[in-house]
Every structure is written in structure tokens, then in C-alpha cells.
Amino acid sequence: MTELSSERRLDALGRTGLDAAADAMFDRFAEMVRTVLDVPVALVSLVTSDRQIFPGACGLGDPWAQERETPLSHSFCQHVVASASPLVVVDARVDPRVAGNLAIDDLGVVGYAGMPLTDADGLVLGSLCAIDTAPRNWTERELSLLDGLAAACSDSLRLRIASHLVAESFARSRLLLSAASALAATTTLDDVVTTVHELVTTMLDPAYVGISELAPGREVALASTQFLPSHLAERWTRYSEDARTPSALAASLGEVVLLPDLSSVAARTPDALSTFEELGWQAAASWPLPGPRGPIGSLTFVWKKPFVRDADQQAMLGALAGYVAHAVTRAGVLDDRRTAAATMQKALLTPLPAHADLRMAARYAPAHHENHVGGDWYDAIAFDGGRLALVIGDVVGHSVEAAATMSQYRSTLRTLIVDRQESPSWVLRRLERTGMALGTSGLATVLLAYLDPAPAGGYTLTWSNAGHPPPTLVSAGSAELLPGTDPLIGLARDLARRDHSVTLPPGSRLVLHTDGLVESRTMPVDVGLERLGELLASHADTDLGELADLLIDTAVAQGHDDVALLLVATPHT
Numbered sequence: 307m308t309e310l311s312s313e314r315r316l317d318a319l320g321r322t323g324l325d326a327a328a329d330a331m332f333d334r335f336a337e338m339v340r341t342v343l344d345v346p347v348a349l350v351s352l353v354t355s356d357r358q359i360f361p362g363a364c365g366l367g368d369p370w371a372q373e374r375e376t377p378l379s380h381s382f383c384q385h386v387v388a389s390a391s392p393l394v395v396v397d398a399r400v401d402p403r404v405a406g407n408l409a410i411d412d413l414g415v416v417g418y419a420g421m422p423l424t425d426a427d428g429l430v431l432g433s434l435c436a437i438d439t440a441p442r443n444w445t446e447r448e449l450s451l452l453d454g455l456a457a458a459c460s461d462s463l464r465l466r467i468a469s470h471l472v473a474e475s476f477a478r479s480r481l482l483l484s485a486a487s488a489l490a491a492t493t494t495l496d497d498v499v500t501t502v503h504e505l506v507t508t509m510l511d512p513a514y515v516g517i518s519e520l521a522p523g524r525e526v527a528l529a530s531t532q533f534l535p536s537h538l539a540e541r542w543t544r545y546s547e548d549a550r551t552p553s554a555l556a557a558s559l560g561e562v563v564l565l566p567d568l569s570s571v572a573a574r575t576p577d578a579l580s581t582f583e584e585l586g587w588q589a590a591a592s593w594p595l596p597g598p599r600g601p602i603g604s605l606t607f608v609w610k611k612p613f614v615r616d617a618d619q620q621a622m623l624g625a626l627a628g629y630v631a632h633a634v635t636r637a638g639v640l641d642d643r644r645t646a647a648a649t650m651q652k653a654l655l656t657p658l659p660a661h662a663d664l665r666m667a668a669r670y671a672p673a674h675h676e677n678h679v680g681g682d683w684y685d686a687i688a689f690d691g692g693r694l695a696l697v698i699g700d701v702v703g704h705s706v707e708a709a710a711t712m713s714q715y716r717s718t719l720r721t722l723i724v725d726r727q728e729s730p731s732w733v734l735r736r737l738e739r740t741g742m743a744l745g746t747s748g749l750a751t752v753l754l755a756y757l758d759p760a761p762a763g764g765y766t767l768t769w770s771n772a773g774h775p776p777p778t779l780v781s782a783g784s785a786e787l788l789p790g791t792d793p794l795i796g797l798a799r800d801l802a803r804r805d806h807s808v809t810l811p812p813g814s815r816l817v818l819h820t821d822g823l824v825e826s827r828t829m830p831v832d833v834g835l836e837r838l839g840e841l842l843a844s845h846a847d848t849d850l851g852e853l854a855d856l857l858i859d860t861a862v863a864q865g866h867d868d869v870a871l872l873l874v875a876t877p878h879t
Contacts, residue, residue, distance in 0.1 A: 319352055321471065322470065326373065332462070333361075339436050343419075343452060347364070347438075348436050350432070350459060351433050352431055353381065357378060358380075365437075383435060387422070387431070392422065393420045396417060398417070398418060414439045415437050418438075419436045421435070421455075425464055494640070498630060514587070516604075517603065517604075525545065562620070568589070571587075575590075589611065591623065597631060605623075605630050669857070681703060682700045683699050684698050684699075684818070684870045685720065691759075692758065693757065699719075700752075711748035732803075749794045751772060751775075751794055765809070765810045770806070771792060772794055780814060815876075822870075823838065823869050
């Protein structure tokens with residue numbers, strides 16, 4: 307006897323790719339049966355666990371001809387599948403095997419002859435049947451012809467399954483190649499989660515894809531909460547490793563967890579059952595993510611119907627889990643590096659010094675993109691006599707190396723400024739010479755300025771600019787760019803550099819910034835500088851700290867680069 311709900315049989319049915327829709331090849335088989343046996347109706351019927359579908363049909367009346375399926379209450383063919391043998395009925399109305407079947411009245415089935423349709427493993431998938439609307443004494447010749455046509459129809463089914471297997475194998479290979487390429491380009495855990503979700507959605511059609519990591523304190527940290535409702539995301543963001551969920555079991559045991567239906571979910575992972583029931587999930591499969599010293603987490607797939615994975619599919623998902631594990635590990639290493647670099651960068655942005663007359667405000671905003679650790683910095687050093695040294699700089703690039711180079715340039719420049727109070731141009735020349743001698747590599751834009759009390763009142767600004775965006779002077783309600791730019795630091799040794807000087811009247815403001823304040827992917831730097839001038843002029847009386855916040859908020863909203871900002875205000879009298 308064959309179980310209609312046999313997982314192997316249902317999986318084979320699925321591999322035919324046939325459903326309740328007409329298929330030209332199997333319609334021809336039905337037409338041949340109708341013609342050869344001279345019957346009103348002929349069907350190619352495939353029997354699932356709860357219905358029969360007709361990819362081939364000839365002579366069937368409506369609505370069945372349109373719907374191409376019936377429930378099992380109308381199925382004679384289920385007996386062919388269950389017995390794995392032909393079913394021959396002379397008069398269904400008096401045959402105890404089928405008497406009472408609703409197909410007798412609703413479809414007019416009286417005489418019936420059905421032959422098994424099998425796959426290459428001998429599993430019975432359905433029946434090729436001839437139907438008469440009157441009692442029919444089937445002859446040996448008719449049954450032999452029907453049996454021969456059923457054999458040919460079975461061959462066509464096997465070819466369809468084999469083609470589907472080849473297509474699946476190709477799709478699996480393509481998925482793994484795509485996964486290897488796409489995951490190699492990921493640099494954050496969020497990147498990994500999004501990439502895996504996009505890769506598997508089309509081929510596997512899961513209701514949910516989850517990536518979890520084993521966290522300190524014997525906990526599981528779910529990285530894919532964005533694909534869950536908010537209340538469930540909050541519940542499963544972090545939970546005990548001892549919880550009986552698919553992800554926790556796979557990660558803690560280091561074993562593949564296959565849950566083909568809801569009963570297996572309830573038996574093996576009861577802590578997840580309520581979530582499955584709430585979201586209508588029926589099945590799951592979870593693979594451990596291998597690490598050098600044991601599992602580092604798990605990759606979990608969930609479906610909204612019972613789902614059985616064959617050996618080839620399991621092998622593919624196991625390989626995918628390996629790719630994901632490498633990507634997660636790499637993302638963790640890069641995150642540690644980014645965190646260390648960002649911490650170092652922020653630590654180098656020391657508090658502003660106190661000054662008797664001048665007010666200052668400074669801000670730093672990191673880049674939107676988590677991969678970007680920039681080389682932007684600002685600095686201010688106060689000297690006896692009222693002098694204030696101001697620095698704004700930006701190392702070219704967005705990487706840990708850029709942040710390290712920024713640290714070297716900044717430290718060297720601070721030493722040079724304090725050691726000898728030379729003109730800004732000579733200090734920048736010595737910075738370039740010292741950097742090359744010590745092996746500091748990397749280009750940088752730097753603006754060094756001195757503010758000195760002027761004998762007649764106010765302050766004198768003296769500066770030298772090595773390829774940096776020009777400073778902006780705000781005075782009497784207008785904003786003015788201070789020109790004069792020389793080559794970047796690091797291009798060559800002993801390049802000529804110039805000093806520039808201007809007197810800052812009382813109540814004026816000086817704005818130094820990196821290019822992230824005035825440039826974005828959609829806004830050229832010239833436009834950004836113009837807009838900055840308009841904003842500064844319209845906020846000439848805004849509190850210095852509030853102005854700094856406004857400038858940073860505007861830059862963050864429109865750009866993807868990090869920003870350093872230094873504002874100085876002279877006294878009104």
C-alpha cells in the first residue's frame with residue numbers, strides 16, 4: 307500500500323513541476339486514450355495528499371475542465387495510487403470499492419479504468435485513466451493499450467522530473483557561485499543578512515531567513531530581526547543559548563536541525579512553537595555556522611508549509627552556511643577594527659582649550675556608512691599672550707589606515723606647533739618633511755592658522771592652506787571665503803607654501819571644516835560652499851554651539867562622509 311502523504315512521493319510530485327493547469331504533452335496523452343479506447347473522458351491525474359490535479363484532460367466538462375482539479379472525495383485515481391495497481395470498474399454505482407464516491411454524480415463517472423503512473427523509483431504519482439458515463443466491460447485489449455500508454459506517460463513524467471533535477475542542480479550551483487561572490491563583498495553583519503535574504507528568496511521561497519550569533523554569556527543574538535514583527539524582534543533579539551529554538555539548537559549542538567512539519571517543531575523546539583503558530587510557519591531547517599573553535603552561530607530557514615529537504619538541497623544549504631560563516635567572521639573582524647579605529651579617532655579629538663577672549667565650538671560626525679572610518683580631525687592649542695593655534699585636516703581615504711595616518715600627522719603637527727612658533731607655512735613644510743623621513747604615507751589636506759591679538763584691537767588671522775577647503779569669515783552679517791591654497795601634504799618634499807593674513811574685526815566668526823560639510827554625491831563642493839555661506843550669514847547671531855549642531859545636522863542629512871568642524875568667535879569689543 308502507498309501512503310498518499312508519503313514525503314518521498316509528494317517530493318517527487320513537486321519535482322514534476324506540474325499543477326492544476328493544462329500541459330500540452332499530457333493533454334495529448336489524454337486525447338490518445340480517448341481516441342484509442344473510444345471513451346467520453348480521459349485524464350492524466352496526479353494525486354496529492356488532499357486533491358487530484360489534471361495536467362492532461364480530454365472530454366472533461368466544466369467547471370472541472372477549467373479548474374483542473376478535484377478534492378479526493380471525487381477521486382477514483384487515489385485507489386490506483388494507494389494500491390499501486392490498476393483499478394478497473396465496470397459500474398461504479400454498484401462497485402463497493404467506489405460506490406458513494408462523489409465523482410459518480412458530479413462528474414458522471416460510471417465505467418473506469420486507471421493505470422499507475424510511476425517515477426524512476428517506482429513511486430506511484432497518479433493514474434492514466436479512461437472514463438465512461440455508462441457501465442463498461444473493459445476488454446483485455448483495451449486494458450493492454452491503456453497500460454502501454456500509461457508506460458509512455460510515466461516515461462514522460464520521469465523525463466520531466468529529470469529535467470527538473472537538472473534545472474535544480476544548475477540553480478543550486480548558480481546560487482552557491484552567487485553566494486560566494488556576493489558574500490565576499492560584504493563587510494558588515496547587516497550586509498551578510500541582507501545578501502543571504504536576497505540570494506535564497508527566489509529559489510527556496512522561505513517565509514523567513516535568520517542569522518544568529520553565539521554571544522558572550524551563553525546567549526544567542528539574532529542579527530535578522532528586521533524581518534520579524536517588532537514585538538517578536540524584541541523577544542528574540544537576545545536569548546539564552548539553552549532555549550529550545552531551531553537556531554539555538556543548531557548553534558549550541560553544532561548539528562543540522564531539520565523540522566519538516568509543525569509537529570516536529572513542537573517536539574524538538576517547543577520554545578519557538580508559539581512564534582511559528584502566530585506567523586503561520588510550518589517547517590524549519592537550521593545549519594550551524596562553523597568557526598575555528600566550534601560553531602559561531604546558525605543559519606535558519608522557515609517555510610509556511612511542510613517542507614522536506616533532499617540530500618542535494620541539504621548539501622547546498624550546508625555549503626551556503628559555510629560561506630555565511632566566513633562572511634560573519636570577517637564582518638566581526640572588520641567591525642572590531644572599525645570600532646578600534648573610531649575609538650582612536652574620537653580619543654584624538656581632545657577637548658578645546660580655554661581662552662580668555664575667544665569662544666570656540668567643535669564637532670565631529672562619523673560617516674553614514676559603517677565601513678568608513680575617516681581621517682578628519684580638528685585641533686586647537688592656546689599659548690601665553692593670547693595666541694591660539696587652529697588646525698583642521700583630512701587624510702585622503704576612508705579606512706583604518708587613513709585613521710592611523712591621521713593620528714601620525716596630528717601628533718607630529720602638535721609637536722611642531724608647540725616646539726617652534728614659526729609661521730604656518732614653515733610648520734606645514736616641516737610636517738611634510740618629517741612625515742616623509744619617518745615613513746608616514748598618505749595624502750592629507752591641512753589648514754594651520756594662528757589667531758593673535760592685534761595691537762589696534764581685534765585679532766589677526768595668519769594661515770597656510772595645504773589643499774583644504776577654504777575657511778569662512780563671518781562678519782557684519784556677511785560670509786566671505788578666505789582664499790589661498792597650496793598643494794596637499796605628502797605630494798613631495800619641500801614644496802613652496804604661502805602664508806596669508808587678515809584682521810578679524812570684533813564680533814566676527816571663523817569657520818573651519820572638512821569637505822564632508824560642503825560636498826556630497828549629489829552636491830558639488832562649489833554649491834556646498836555657497837550654501838554654507840548663506841546659512842552662516844543668516845545665523846550670524848545664533849549661539850556658537852547651536853550653530854555647530856545645526857551645521858553638523860545639515861551635513862549628516864545630506865552626505866555620506868565624516869565631518870570635522872571648528873568654530874571660533876571673537877569678542878564684540
